Amino acid sequence: MSTANGLREVAVVSSAQIQKRVIEDQSEPEFVTPLINEARDAVGFTQADIGFTCSGSSDFVAGQAFSFVMTIDGVGPVPPISESHVEMDGAWALYEAWIKIQTGAADTALVYSYSKSSPGSLRDVLATQLDPYYQAPLWPDAFAIGGLQARALLDAGRISEADMAEAAATAQTNAVDNPHAVRSGATTAEALLATDYVADPLRRHDLPAGADGGIAVVLAAGDHARQAVERPAWIRGLDHRIDSHQIGARDLTQAPSVALAAEKVGLGADKVDHAELHGAFSFQQLLLEQTLGLDPASTTINPGGGALVGNTMMAAGLMRIADAAAAVRSGRADRAVAHATSGPCMQQNLLCVLEGD
Amino acid sequence: MSADVAPEVSVPDVIAGVEPVQSVRTPIRLDYTYVPGRSLTAYLKAMKDKRILGGVCPETGQVAVPPRGVSPLAGKVTEELVEVADHGHIMSFCVTHIPLPGREDLKPPFVAAWVRPEGASIGFIGLITGIEPDECRIGMRVRAVWKPDEELEESAENIPSWEPTGEPDVPENEVRV
Secondary structure (H helix, E strand, O other), X not given: OEOOOOOEOEXXXXXXXXXXXXXXXXXXXXXXXXXXXXXXXXXXOXXXXXXXXXXXXOHHHXXXXXXXXXXXXXXXXXXXXXXXXXXXXXXXXXXXXXXXXXXXXXXXEEEEEEEOOXXXXXXXXXXXXXXXXXXXXXXXXXXXXXXXXXXXXXXXXXXXXXXXXXXXXXXXXXXXXXXXXXXXXXXXHHHHHOOOEEEOOEEHHHXXXXXXXXXXEEEEEHHHHHHHOOOOEEEEXXXXXXXXXXXXXXXXXXXHHHHHHHHHOOHHHOOOOEEEOOOOXXXXXXXXXXXXXXXXXXXXXXXXXXXXXOEEXXXXXXXXXXXXXXXXXXXXXXXXXXXXXXXXXXXXXXXXEEEOO | OOOOOOOOOOOOHHHOOOOOOOOOOOOOOOOOOOOOOHHHHHHHHHHHOOOEEEEEOOOXXXXXXXXXXXXXXXXXXXXXXXXXXXEEEEEEEEEEOOOOOOOOOOOOOEEEEEEEEOOOOOOEEEEEOOOOXXXXXXXXXXXXXXXXXXXXXXXXXXXXXXXXXXXXXXXXHHOOO
């Protein structure tokens, strides 16, 4: 069955995730494999029921060459499967899987992403995603790059340090009952503002809460989704846009690719009950809320704390989609939006609108 | 403007005539603490005791050496580890006639083989020593040459090579099953 715009109806029907400050003793395949099984089992699927498999990861994060190949063992790729991989957050793997289903080449898909950043220094590893001639050789660390954007936003009067602390305090307080949070506990903006700078103008609470983890989700089209779950979370809008790779060529106080993606998915056409935003830094959370025009009075925003309380590299964006979809499936939301980002200073942005019947 | 620079690029006078840059070196170094995972950790620890562990597929019972933590046949974590023998047979081999950079100790021609230890369902790679390369053959029985006990570490390098046992070959119809 296709929708009015000619697209196939595709839903997120299940998910399973793990996120910890450090996953001590397990290799990536060892902790991702149970997630893949859990997500498929939840809807009674085996790999034979999956038309396309797509994953997102980066060998640079754990310093493990070919980890993405080793993890495919966990899917059970025997007999041979149709499979792909992106070196991006799993939200983009989901996008590829959604396209595959749109082409008619598959009716169902397994999407997973993961990383283990604890074996290395992620803030240094991330320098390798910068322009390799002018920026990466200087090894700017990820906190410093974030600090550039925060300073620009503060200087422009778009936000204040108190706003940033308020966003962080809200996230940490929301995360108290979130088993996947790695930075949680009821607190106040006043208490957070009293702490020292880590990378001026950023304090600890403004920084991404680094974590090891993974997420697996199952997509299904039309009746496949209806048979799998009582209330599928239909993907009614999916778009990703990109800003310049040159940080110096961008106005860091704006997020034009977020605004454009929001326009393309028709975010403003109807109410938004629930939003899952991948703002890994406190100021990015604020920039996202402002750019998307979300009002906390009418939209539940990151009820589990979002990426500010647990930011598994390569997986935090797909986790946002999974959490938004879970809110729709449970009936807590009729219309939800999930955001994923990748690249320095939110260079690439993906928005996914999910709706129940 | 230097004649060496493409004409559409304007160059400030201050660097006019400067030799064009042909290449840049941007070294990358990142340090990690390697975490092998549960199965490989057990495998490496056992290696120190001159034992070879394999991972058992929970659905087919097949034993993979080294254990990688997950069975691709089942798509499940391999919880069970078993010890396999430190002897087995050659499933296939290759004679290399050119030197391997960084391994000056390996004098060509040398033999790399796919060795299947008894009790394992698949082979793993090893060097064959103690025999002329032209006498090496599929089905030949070999045993692990372990490093001296005082040099044993938690490392696969504890088995520098395998050498023939002199026993009769594995029958041809059993070489790959």
